Amino acid sequence: xxxxEDELREQPAALERFLARERDxxxxxxxxxxxxxxxxxxxxxxxxxxxxxxxxxxxxxAFNRLPVAFSTPSLYTLYDAPPRLDxxxxxxxxxxxxxxxxxxxxxxxxxxxxxxxxxxxxxxSPLAEQADWVVPLQAGTERAVAATKTYLNSVAAVALLxxxxxxxxxxxxxxxxxxxxxxxxxxxxxSAAADFDRYAGSDGGVVVARGLNLGTAFEIALxxxxxxxxxxxxxxxxxxxxxPIAALLPGRPVLVVAPSGPALASVRDSLAKLRERGASVVAxxxxxxxxxxADVALPLARTVPEWLSPLTTVxxxxxxxxxxxxxxxxxxxxxxxxxxxxxxx
Amino acid sequence: xxxxEDELREQPAALERFLARERDxxxxxxxxxxxxxxxxxxxxxxxxxxxxxxxxxxxxxAFNRLPVAFSTPSLYTLYDAPPRLDxxxxxxxxxxxxxxxxxxxxxxxxxxxxxxxxxxxxxxSPLAEQADWVVPLQAGTERAVAATKTYLNSVAAVALLxxxxxxxxxxxxxxxxxxxxxxxxxxxxxSAAADFDRYAGSDGGVVVARGLNLGTAFEIALxxxxxxxxxxxxxxxxxxxxxPIAALLPGRPVLVVAPSGPALASVRDSLAKLRERGASVVAxxxxxxxxxxADVALPLARTVPEWLSPLTTVxxxxxxxxxxxxxxxxxxxxxxxxxxxxxxx
Numbered sequence: 001x002x003x004x005e006d007e008l009r010e011q012p013a014a015l016e017r018f019l020a021r022e023r024d025x026x027x028x029x030x031x032x033x034x035x036x037x038x039x040x041x042x043x044x045x046x047x048x049x050x051x052x053x054x055x056x057x058x059x060x061x062a063f064n065r066l067p068v069a070f071s072t073p074s075l076y077t078l079y080d081a082p083p084r085l086d087x088x089x090x091x092x093x094x095x096x097x098x099x100x101x102x103x104x105x106x107x108x109x110x111x112x113x114x115x116x117x118x119x120x121x122x123x124x125s126p127l128a129e130q131a132d133w134v135v136p137l138q139a140g141t142e143r144a145v146a147a148t149k150t151y152l153n154s155v156a157a158v159a160l161l162x163x164x165x166x167x168x169x170x171x172x173x174x175x176x177x178x179x180x181x182x183x184x185x186x187x188x189x190x191s192a193a194a195d196f197d198r199y200a201g202s203d204g205g206v207v208v209a210r211g212l213n214l215g216t217a218f219e220i221a222l223x224x225x226x227x228x229x230x231x232x233x234x235x236x237x238x239x240x241x242x243x244p245i246a247a248l249l250p251g252r253p254v255l256v257v258a259p260s261g262p263a264l265a266s267v268r269d270s271l272a273k274l275r276e277r278g279a280s281v282v283a284x285x286x287x288x289x290x291x292x293x294a295d296v297a298l299p300l301a302r303t304v305p306e307w308l309s310p311l312t313t314v315x316x317x318x319x320x321x322x323x324x325x326x327x328x329x330x331x332x333x334x335x336x337x338x339x340x341x342x343x344x345x
Numbered sequence: 346x347x348x349x350e351d352e353l354r355e356q357p358a359a360l361e362r363f364l365a366r367e368r369d370x371x372x373x374x375x376x377x378x379x380x381x382x383x384x385x386x387x388x389x390x391x392x393x394x395x396x397x398x399x400x401x402x403x404x405x406x407a408f409n410r411l412p413v414a415f416s417t418p419s420l421y422t423l424y425d426a427p428p429r430l431d432x433x434x435x436x437x438x439x440x441x442x443x444x445x446x447x448x449x450x451x452x453x454x455x456x457x458x459x460x461x462x463x464x465x466x467x468x469x470s471p472l473a474e475q476a477d478w479v480v481p482l483q484a485g486t487e488r489a490v491a492a493t494k495t496y497l498n499s500v501a502a503v504a505l506l507x508x509x510x511x512x513x514x515x516x517x518x519x520x521x522x523x524x525x526x527x528x529x530x531x532x533x534x535x536s537a538a539a540d541f542d543r544y545a546g547s548d549g550g551v552v553v554a555r556g557l558n559l560g561t562a563f564e565i566a567l568x569x570x571x572x573x574x575x576x577x578x579x580x581x582x583x584x585x586x587x588x589p590i591a592a593l594l595p596g597r598p599v600l601v602v603a604p605s606g607p608a609l610a611s612v613r614d615s616l617a618k619l620r621e622r623g624a625s626v627v628a629x630x631x632x633x634x635x636x637x638x639a640d641v642a643l644p645l646a647r648t649v650p651e652w653l654s655p656l657t658t659v660x661x662x663x664x665x666x667x668x669x670x671x672x673x674x675x676x677x678x679x680x681x682x683x684x685x686x687x688x689x690x
Contacts, residue, residue, distance in 0.1 A: 039384065039429075039431045039432045040385060040414060040428075040432070040433075042412060046583070046584060047584070050584075057417055058417060058419070058420065058424075060428075061417055061420045061424075061426065061427075061428045062420055062424045062426040063426070065426065065427075065428050065429045066428055066429070067387060067414045067416075067428040067429075067430065067433065068414060069385060069412045069413060069414035069415075070414075070415075071412075072402055072403060072406055072556075073583065074403070074555055074556040074583070074607075074608060074611070075403065075406045075407055075556075078555070078556055078607045078608055078610075078611060079403075079406075079407045079556065079607050081406065081407040081408070081410065082406075082410075083385075083405075083406045083410050083411055083412040084384075084410045084411070084412075085412065086384045086432075087384045087385070087431075087432045088385075088412065101583065203548075204549065204576065210419055210423070211417075211419040211420075211423055211424065231549065231576075231578070233576070233578060238391070238418065238419070238446065239391060239392070239395075262419075262423045262424050263419060263423055265423075266419070266423060
C-alpha cells in the first residue's frame, strides 16, 4: 500500500491523538489570549495549510466574530515592508514549520510584540521558535508528499482554538465525536472508491463549495492535482457566476461539496446552472435531494454539525484523488516535481 | 468593432478622466479618514473587483503598512454572523454597486459605526447609499460583460487612495504619468496581438506573478476565461512550488507577469522550473533577459514604477483575451452564461 493511502487511513487515530493530547492545553492557553487586545487574526500559511486557514476565516468569523486576514509573505521577503499588526493575533499554520516566508511573518509579529501561535507538526521547527505558543499537530510522521492527516489535524486545531476562545462547551463536546465520524467516512469512501473511475480519462474538473467548506473545495482540488496531475480547480458557488462558469467544459466533472447546513441552499442552487452547462455533477453530501440529483453520489457517512463537516467532507475527495492517481500511474507518494518541504522565500 | 475592444481602447481616456476629477477629492477625504482609529482595511468585492482588491492588499501593505482582510460575504448572507469590525476601514469595490452580498458588508460596517468607502462606477447605486464616502470610477458606461476600463480605474482608485492616505507627493505625481503609459501599451499590444495566435488551439493555460502584480495574474486569467472560454489559471510564483506545478501540461502556455521591481527575481526563478516541466513561456516584461528567455515576448512599452505597473501589465493580457476569443468565435461582448451585473447573495 502507498504511504498516502496508509496515512489516509491513519487520519481518525491521528485526530483522536491530537484531541486527547491538546484539548486541555488549548483550553488553558485560550484564556490567556482572550485577555489581550485582539481584534482580528492574521494568518500565515501555504499549500494545504492555507486551505485550513480558509476554514479558519469562516469558523472564527461565524463563531468568534473575528475577521481573518491572510498574510502576504512577499511584503516581508521581497518588499521588506511588513504591515503594522496592532490589534492582530498572528497565527502560522505549517506542517513542517520550515518555510522561510511563513517563519518571517511570525518573527515580525513577535518583534511588534503581538501574540503569536504556531500550529505545526514539528514543535522543534524554526517556526515554533518564533511562537509564544505552539499547538503541535500530533499527526505523527507524514511520509507522502501530499498532506492528509496533517491537513485534517490542522483543521481540527483551528476548530478547537475557535471553540476554546469562545469557551463554547457544546462545540467542544461535538468535536470529541468527530474521530468516529471520520473512521466511518474513510471506510465508506474507500469501499466506493471505484465510483469516481469514469473520470480517470478526463483532463480537468472543478470543485465547488461555499462558506465553511470553501477550504475543503480548495483542498480536494489541490489533492487531485498533486496526486494525479489532473488540473482541478476550486470555486465558491457564489463566484462561479462571476466568470469561472465560462470555463466549464461539457462532460467534465464538477464535485459539489454540499453537507447539511446554512450553505447547502446556495450550493444546491448552483447545481442547476452547472447542469445547464453540461457538467457531470458529483455530490459529496448527506442531503438525499442533492445526492439524487447528481450523476455520481458520494454520500457522507454521518451528518455532523456543519462547522465540523470539513473534517469529513474532504475524505471522499482524498479517496478520489488517490484513486485517480492510481489509475493514471506514476509515484503517488512522490509526485513528479513536488517536494514534501517547500522552502519559499 | 466589439464593445470590449472599444472599451479596451478607451482605457487611457477613462483613467485620465478619473484622475482629473477625483484626485483632489480623494486627497481631501483621505485626511478625514486618517484621523480615525484605522488599523486595517476590510475589503468586499467579487470578480474583477476582487482582483483590484488583491492589488490593494499589496499596495496598502507595502506603502501604508496596513494589513488588508477580505470579507467573506456568506458570513453575512448565509450565516447571519458578521464579524466585529473594531479597527477596520471598510472598503467595497464594485463596478455596478448592486451585488447584495457586497452591499450587505458595507451596511453592516456602517451599523457598527466603522468608516465606509464605496469604489464604484455607479455613484447612485445601493452600494453607494451605504458608504460614508463614494469614489466614482468615472469610467463611463461599460457595455461589454467583461470589465476592462472599470477594472483599470478600480486599480487606479486603490493606488490614489494609498498615496493620498500616505500624503506621498512623489507617488501622487507618478500616477499622473500613467494614462500616457497606458496609451502606449494599448497601441503596442494591439499591434502585436497576433503573437498569441499559436495558443488559440490550446485548451488551458496558466498566469504567474508575485507581489503587486498577483492581482494582474488573476485578472488576465479571468479575462481569458470570460472572453474565450479557455480555462486559464492564476498562481503566485511562490505557491506554484507547493502543488499547482503538478498540473502543468507540456506545451501549454504560461504567461509570466514580470515587470521590473522587487518581485522580478522571484518570478524569473520560476521560469526555469516552468520550462523544465515543458511549459511554453509567454513573458509580459520590460526586462530584456526575461523577454529573451521566453518563447513569446510581450514587451511592456515603458518602464513604470512597480507599484503602478498593474495598470500597464494587464493590457497585453486583455489584448490576448480578446484575440483568443475572436479566433475561437462566439459573442465576445456577451459570452455564453455570463451577465454584466451578477446579483450574488
